[in-house]
Amino acid sequence: MAISxxxxxxxxxxxxxxxxxxxxxxxxLLLVYEASELMKYHMFNRTLDVTDYTVLTAPNNLKLAxxxxxxxxxxxxxxxxxxxxxxxxxxxxxxxxxxxxxxxxEYRKICPKxxxxxxxxxxxxxxxx
Numbered sequence: 001m002a003i004s005x006x007x008x009x010x011x012x013x014x015x016x017x018x019x020x021x022x023x024x025x026x027x028x029l030l031l032v033y034e035a036s037e038l039m040k041y042h043m044f045n046r047t048l049d050v051t052d053y054t055v056l057t058a059p060n061n062l063k064l065a066x067x068x069x070x071x072x073x074x075x076x077x078x079x080x081x082x083x084x085x086x087x088x089x090x091x092x093x094x095x096x097x098x099x100x101x102x103x104x105x106e107y108r109k110i111c112p113k114x115x116x117x118x119x120x121x122x123x124x125x126x127x128x129x
Contacts, residue, residue: 039066061118
């Protein structure tokens with residue numbers, strides 16, 4: 001059984017938006033899938049209705065949001081969102097920062113620029129945390 005994943009943008013469109021020269025490798029395609037699924041999560045949780053978009057039907061603001069989310073995911077690895085606290089120790093000094101009671105920080109992974117494109121395109125309502 002094959003699993004189908006959500007994809008709102010092609011690698012060629014990603015290259016055009018970001019000015020990059022990525023090839024169709026599995027690593028980049030995986031980032032496109034992850035970014036597309038994250039955009040769908042945010043659209044479903046913060047809008048009244050969501051259309052099932054595809055690469056062919058996705059509006060430009062959604063494609064822009066996914067492209068900048070791919071760049072954001074590359075620049076910010078997953079390990080920063082693994083738990084609900086972050087601890088740094090240098091010699092005898094240590095600092096711990098808590099992120100609330102949630103064990104997952106998945107919601108914090110959306111790129112601010114991507115969020116702006118979703119809101120401007122009417123794909124997501126503005127929500128204050």
